[in-house]
Amino acid sequence: MAVPARFEFFLDQSRCIGCKSCVQACSECDTHKGESMIHLEYIDRAHSVQTVPVVCMHCEEPTCAEVCPADAIKRTGDGVVQSARKPRCIACGNCVMACPFGVPELYIDRAIMMKCDLCYDRTSVGKRPMCATVCPSQALFYGTREQLATLRPQSTPVNEFRFGAQRITTRVHVLVPRARPPALVDVTAALDDATQPRAVRLPVLRDAPDPFADVEV
């Protein structure tokens, strides 16, 4: 069985509420051995409740597989980059260091790398992955382009990323505002830019980034 091409994975970080339902559900997926393959972090909890869920982006040319000395990471014909294969993986951690999205994780006790495999046991038989099924904010969305067009008229998907000189195309898409979509997501440029103060800004406070500026202590 293969994952039907019409079903795609879309990530909308602006919807994420940090509840970790995806993290908790991932560990319930049959092939994940009780571990969660999803990373979900606060960007900077001191200044915002913004969280970012990270699933495997399932690259067309996966860096993790390219750097693997044991050829333990396979990309299936339907574009899913699988977790490391047991007899081959030597737990060297090359993939962990190389993945630009920071996805693979080494399990020292089991001497193997495990990562998100798009719930292959589920998606290859037509089900949705566990994380996107349970996600209460649908920041993780698994469906067709037609569904996306109906449900997310203000968003558009992007699947090109740049990390310095490296350009990556992925099976998983990130949703960006339709009004001003970037052609690609330049991750390293975002890191290089002088970062804006991360105080939460809301429309009413456009001129005053701190919503509590007037509050006396």
Add this chain to the structure above:
Amino acid sequence: MATIPVDELEIIRAFGPHRSAKVRGTTSDEPEKLVKTHCCFCGQQCGIQLKVRHNEVIGFEPWEEFPFNRGMLCPKGVKRYLQGSHPDRLTTALARDPSSASGFRALPYERAIAQAAERIAAIQKAHGNGAVAVLSGASLTTEKTYLLGKFARVCLKTPYIDYNGRLCMVSAGAANKKAFGIDRVTSPWSDMIGTEVIWVAGSNVAECSPITTDYIWQARELGAKVIVQDPRITPIARTCDLYLPVRPGRDAALFAGVLNLLIEKDQIDHAFIDAHTAGFDAVAAYCREWPLERTSDVTGVPKRALEQAAELWGTAKSSFLFHARGIEHHSNGVQNALGTINLVLATGRIGKANSGYGTIVGQANGQGGREHGQKCDQLPGLRDISNPEHRKYIASVWGIAPEEIPGPGVDAYELFRKIDAGEIKALIAICINPKISLPDNQFIARALDKLELFCAIDFFLSDTARHADLVLPGSLQEEDEGVVAQVEARVIKINKAVDCPGEARQDWRIIQDLARALGREKGFTFADARAIFDELRIASKGGVADYSGMTYEKIEKQMGVFWPCYSHDPKTGEPTPDHPGTPRLFEPDSYNPIAKGAGPFYFPDGKARFNVADYRPAVDDVSAEYPIFLTTGRVVSQFLSGNQTRRIGPLVDQYPEPRLELHPRLAGKLGIADGDWTTCETRRGAITVRAQVVTTIRPDTVFVPYHWGGDKSINRVTVAAQDPISKIPQYKVCGCRVRKADGAPAYAARLEPQQ
């Protein structure tokens, strides 16, 4: 005497909370069956399928066909299955035994029932029927809540029954009845998709009702503007269109000020007000006392934000307004809720597609638990225990004389004051953990110690049940069947997945066993939950919350039935076996049995009522002595007093212990750094927890979640002030002072995080 005879650490050693395993068995185990049911936790009541093997719940599978959540679950729902087969599960009855290391010894179930009955009978003989009280809960199925109300009045013949919805739903319920004559949300959540404005007043939606987030985001994706009113920038506020950073306890002033702006700009629906409401003029006169300047001064919300709120609300053609405990947990809670209703009625946006109003209930059966008679002043069908006609009808269903039904009792907190005063000497408690959940809970612990008999029905030994003389092992949600009404007033079916372990019993059987042992079993011989439901349907018939047209089969076939659902058309009296229920209330030409066609609202004239929603300062407000606002609430991975969720390992790991949130400006002034042990002190006492320094909270306010017991319980220091109408406690505000702690609290070395 119920004083705990041993070190609580010994009780914890024996009964937990211990953490469950991370997962159950190996995940590739094939289940024997998948049971379609619902989550046991909050009022969203998400559909879920439990994987069952060898009489054990071994996992879950999303239930994507269930229309409300379509497979979505929060982390509690995902891991809820781990509460089954837990090492802490009570599988025998327990009796107090000071000679035992844990303070308890197991005893055979039948002997425990006999002892309980014997002591209840002796106390009633010596001190009267009213010396015995019952406390129950809104996480129970509606069948159980119905049976408990009947048990208190008919078997124990005591007026004293109340429930933990008193801590949760009553402000909204009282306001709804005053304004609409009926107590439920107006609309199914699907009505939200396509609305123009959503106003979220005091509801941490993302953490307390996570599935509602998708509805709000989906509405926003289709163009809705989102207004969030909260002292904290919660995840739902992070990207909202308008944030109203209200000072705790000032909500009624905010609503009055915004309504005043709407009236000034004439952005109100005169035709609707004239045709369908009463009392507007008095409300308008009151709102004139709230010009912009004063409203801003009192609420702490910038004038421009108030004007924008009025602009968004005043120019919308469709809207939803939701509130939750943030505005309800106040000694002014009913007024706050009425303030929101006035905004809704003034703009006439109710009773139509894409326009609605409601409270987001917190508990599994937060809606259904308040309808069928476990509340101290209520009889089944949302009937009034003081109304002679209502008493007469229910007495006829119960086969007793109307005068045999006791009068109204008292609210859950007052009940503890009566225990403290020695008037109530015996307590039967189920599904309630007041030693953690009630404010100023050191008083609750002292009151529990004064009881001559405390009989707790529990599946895990809660902090409250540690004080018990007798513990009867009850049932987990997945060990019984029945119905609950979820947040939309959609009645859904809970299905049994596994049998009770050991000598544990389904709760309704325990109640009936007590009745039998008391020699008062008439009316308590139901063979199954369905038989209780069938009597409940008859008891609710003709009441506002009419379930008469529902069957288990209809509920499962329709995936939920919104009440009222009539067995006979209220207009014609014709049988209506196919009545589908009532998803949306107050539609223009709708007929209800109170108005009888006079109008859509549940009053004889069919009109909704404006009520002056008067701002009053909080009790024990900030002062020179206690200058900082203390507010409390939940985190997403824990539920209520944590008696279940603090035993589920992965949920404990997600947020292990309470922390005190404070703004860096306040922290700087107090010399507190992130992670420091910090002491929060009120007039009731002090609590020491670690600080979390964040810019997402008002700098004059600190927040602590309430899911933990003992020295980690923030309700040690909250104030036992109550709303004069609803009797809800004022959890959301009191004055406190905060300082860096002298060192780590004693519990840090003694207890695991969840204990």
